[in-house]
Amino acid sequence: MVLPTPRDASQRQREGTPRILLALTALILLTSCQSEPMREIQRSIKQVFEYKGEPSLAKGLRQYDDGNYAQATRSLQLALEQGLSKDDRVKAHKYLAFIYCADGRERMCRDEFRAALDIDPSMKLEPAEAGHPIWGPVFRSVKAGH
Numbered sequence: 001m002v003l004p005t006p007r008d009a010s011q012r013q014r015e016g017t018p019r020i021l022l023a024l025t026a027l028i029l030l031t032s033c034q035s036e037p038m039r040e041i042q043r044s045i046k047q048v049f050e051y052k053g054e055p056s057l058a059k060g061l062r063q064y065d066d067g068n069y070a071q072a073t074r075s076l077q078l079a080l081e082q083g084l085s086k087d088d089r090v091k092a093h094k095y096l097a098f099i100y101c102a103d104g105r106e107r108m109c110r111d112e113f114r115a116a117l118d119i120d121p122s123m124k125l126e127p128a129e130a131g132h133p134i135w136g137p138v139f140r141s142v143k144a145g146h
Contacts, residue, residue: 053082057092069099090116090123101135109135113142121146 060075076092076099084092097112113135116123123143130136 051083051085051088053079053084053092054088056082057084057088060092061095064095064099069103073099086119090120093119094123094125097139098129098132098135101138106138109138110142113139114146117143117146 056075056079060072060079063069063072063075073096076096080089080092093112093116097109097116100106100112101109124130125136125139130139
């Protein structure tokens with residue numbers, strides 16, 4: 001077995017550099033070109049990196065803020081089904097937990113907090129959220145047992 005020498009590794013790195021520069025140049029050209037075909041390519045690329053559940057999450061958070069908890073629940077669940085980033089999945093589960101706790105459904109509240117903590121074990125509530133008399137103690141209990 002022949003191990004690569006440091007020279008071999010640096011040579012491979014130099015050989016890969018033109019490819020990286022070419023990719024970066026293409027990216028710059030794609031983002032700066034404003035022809036309609038290029039804008040269509042840009043939209044397609046952007047869609048690949050977006051999560052389909054983001055609009056439903058935003059809607060659910062607005063509904064939550066407006067006090068429409070039944071509608072918010074449906075929108076947040078839909079957002080989770082459609083697909084969200086890690087941080088947004090945590091957020092959706094957290095708000096579902098708030099809704100369930102406020103509605104007296106402690107088991108479902110715990111389940112949602114657990115789901116959020118499964119995604120991000122370091123998850124914390126904001127100080128105002130953590131101090132809430134209903135879901136603050138439930139969150140601390142779930143986090144302690146997680």
